[in-house]
Amino acid sequence: MPMQSQHETPAAARLSALRGRIEAAARARPVELLAVSKTQPAEAVAALAACGQRAFGENYVREAAAKIEDLRPLGLRWHLIGHLQSNKAAQAAALFDCIESVDRAKLLPLLDAARAASGRGPLDILLQVNIDDEASKSGCAPADLPALAEAAARCPNLRLRGLMSIPAPVADLEIRRRSFAVLHDLFEQLREQHPQVDTLSMGMSEDFELAIAEGATRVRVGSALFGPRGAGNRESGLENR
Numbered sequence: 001m002p003m004q005s006q007h008e009t010p011a012a013a014r015l016s017a018l019r020g021r022i023e024a025a026a027r028a029r030p031v032e033l034l035a036v037s038k039t040q041p042a043e044a045v046a047a048l049a050a051c052g053q054r055a056f057g058e059n060y061v062r063e064a065a066a067k068i069e070d071l072r073p074l075g076l077r078w079h080l081i082g083h084l085q086s087n088k089a090a091q092a093a094a095l096f097d098c099i100e101s102v103d104r105a106k107l108l109p110l111l112d113a114a115r116a117a118s119g120r121g122p123l124d125i126l127l128q129v130n131i132d133d134e135a136s137k138s139g140c141a142p143a144d145l146p147a148l149a150e151a152a153a154r155c156p157n158l159r160l161r162g163l164m165s166i167p168a169p170v171a172d173l174e175i176r177r178r179s180f181a182v183l184h185d186l187f188e189q190l191r192e193q194h195p196q197v198d199t200l201s202m203g204m205s206e207d208f209e210l211a212i213a214e215g216a217t218r219v220r221v222g223s224a225l226f227g228p229r230g231a232g233n234r235e236s237g238l239e240n241r
């Protein structure tokens with residue numbers, strides 16, 4: 001036995017506290033935790049991996065590529081959750097295990113062809129939906145979801161798994177709850193047309209319990225797990241970079 005057990009590190013403590021909160025909110029329903037590691041160094045990811053966390057979310061293809069390469073021996077699962085530019089689609093399709101931010105039909109043939117060329121087998125995708133209709137944010141309009149889902153389902157190297165969304169971070173939790181409920185309705189509608197759909201990715205550090213209460217099957221948590229971004233993270237012994 002090592003002198004310091006894994007459970008004494010700050011990363012382990014935060015992970016087990018978070019898992020406890022997820023379990024309490026989920027009431028025996030399975031809810032996946034995606035650890036959002038954007039801006040965190042590979043060492044911080046490795047520390048959580050050592051505590052059993054397997055799935056990590058990244059926002060930028062270039063930043064993720066370096067970490068994925070560094071940590072390849074650990075066999076982790078990597079999800080892209082940030083906006084995907086068309087000129088990065090081919091690289092992303094080869095690199096990630098799941099792309100949660102597919103929000104327009106133009107990406108589909110690019111991802112499909114690149115995934116085929118990678119020889120990695122079908123790529124899991126989620127369709128990102130813009131629930132609050134904010135012009136500045138990515139995500140497809142709810143009305144466009146059926147057509148986008150049809151197009152995705154026709155791509156042999158893509159596997160449509162569900163929906164992802166980032167509702168507006170309004171202070172009023174009742175409004176957020178309503179957005180999550182609308183997303184759950186859209187998810188159920190999608191599942192009627194596409195029975196293989198099983199993933200509803202919604203909820204972040206501030207509101208994941210609310211999202212779980214409204215039917216999230218996956219929550220994406222960054223700061224509640226790693227500490228505030230860009231704060232140097234001295235608590236876990238890591239230098240700021």
Ligand SMILES: *Cc1c(COP(=O)(O)O)cnc(C)c1O
Pocket residue numbers: 036038059081082166204205206220221222223224
């Ligand atoms: C950064 C980010 C998260 C995590 O946010 P926290 O508030 O740090 O938990 C989740 N989803 C997406 C799409 C993000 O960009």
